Amino acid sequence: MSMLLELKDVRAGYGETVVLEGVSLALKAGQAISVLGRNGVGKSTLLNTVLGLTTLHSGSIVYQGKGVEKMPSHKRATAGLGLVPQEREIFPSLSVEENLKVAVAPGTWTLEAVYELFPRLKQRHRNMGNQLSGGEQQMLAIGRALIGNPKVLLLDEPFEGLAPVIVDMLVEAFNRLRQSSDMGIVLVEQHAELALELTENTIVLDRGHISWQGVSQDLLNDPARLAQLIGLDLA
Numbered sequence: 299m300s301m302l303l304e305l306k307d308v309r310a311g312y313g314e315t316v317v318l319e320g321v322s323l324a325l326k327a328g329q330a331i332s333v334l335g336r337n338g339v340g341k342s343t344l345l346n347t348v349l350g351l352t353t354l355h356s357g358s359i360v361y362q363g364k365g366v367e368k369m370p371s372h373k374r375a376t377a378g379l380g381l382v383p384q385e386r387e388i389f390p391s392l393s394v395e396e397n398l399k400v401a402v403a404p405g406t407w408t409l410e411a412v413y414e415l416f417p418r419l420k421q422r423h424r425n426m427g428n429q430l431s432g433g434e435q436q437m438l439a440i441g442r443a444l445i446g447n448p449k450v451l452l453l454d455e456p457f458e459g460l461a462p463v464i465v466d467m468l469v470e471a472f473n474r475l476r477q478s479s480d481m482g483i484v485l486v487e488q489h490a491e492l493a494l495e496l497t498e499n500t501i502v503l504d505r506g507h508i509s510w511q512g513v514s515q516d517l518l519n520d521p522a523r524l525a526q527l528i529g530l531d532l533a
C-alpha cells in the first residue's frame with residue numbers, strides 16, 4: 299500500500315539552527331503514529347516541518363506521492379495536511395461557530411458532523427473564543443482542523459493541561475474519529491502511555507534523532523524501556 303505521508307532523512311529547524319537531524323517517518327491512510335520524547339527534543343518542530351513552518355535544510359516530505367518541500371504552508375493545509383497546534387490558536391473575538399466556519403472545506407466533516415463529535419461545541423456555539431475552557435478550546439481546535447477535511451491530522455499535545463474527565467472525553471472522540479475515517483494521524487504527546495494505547499506505531503525522538511521506532515504495544519509492554527527513553531514524564 300502506498301504511503302500517505304513520508305518524511306525521508308529530514309533535517310530542519312529555525313533559520314540556521316538545526317533541530318531535526320535526519321528524521322524519517324512513513325504514515326499510511328487509517329494509521330496513527332505517536333511521536334514521543336522529552337521536552338524540547340523536536341516533536342513540535344516535526345509537525346511544523348510537515349506544514350512548512352520551519353526551515354528545511356535537507357531531506358524530503360512526500361505527501362500523496364508528491365514532494366511538497368517547496369509548497370507554501372497554506373497550500374499544504376488546503377491540500378489536506380491539518381495541524382492542531384499546541385497553542386490551539388483559537389480566534390478570541392470570533393464565536394465557536396465562526397471559528398469553525400473560517401476553516402470549512404468540502405468533505406464529510408461538516409459543521410453538523412463536528413457538533414456530533416463534540417456536543418459541547420454545539421452547546422457553546424455562540425460563545426466567543428475567549429469564553430471557553432481549556433478543554434473546549436481544544437475541542438474547537440480539533441474541530442476546526444476536521445472541518446477542513448484533512449487527509450492527515452497532526453495533533454500537537456492535544457491532552458496537555460486538561461482535567462482527566464476532559465481527557466477522557468477527547469480520547470472517546472479520538473476513538474470515534476478513527477472508526478469513522480481513514481485519516482492518517484500523527485500524535486505528539488507527553489502522556490506517553492495514553493499515546494501508545496491510541497496508536498499503532500511510535501517514534502521516540504531524542505535531541506532531533508529517532509531513538510526508538512516500532513509497534514506502540516511493544517513499548518507499552520516494556521515500561522523500563524519506555525522510562526529509559528523518555529525519562530520520568532510518564533502519564
Ligand SMILES: Nc1ncnc2c1ncn2[C@@H]1O[C@H](COP(=O)(O)OP(=O)(O)OP(=O)(O)O)[C@@H](O)[C@H]1O
Nearest residue numbers: 312315317335336337338339340341342343344384
Ligand atoms: N520558533 C523557534 N525558533 C527557534 N528555536 C525554536 C523555535 N521553536 C522551538 N525552538 C527550539 O527547537 C527545539 C525543539 O523544540 P520543539 O518545540 O520542537 O520541542 P518539543 O519536543 O515539541 O518540546 P515540548 O514538549 O516542550 O513542546 C528547542 O530547543 C526549542 O527551543
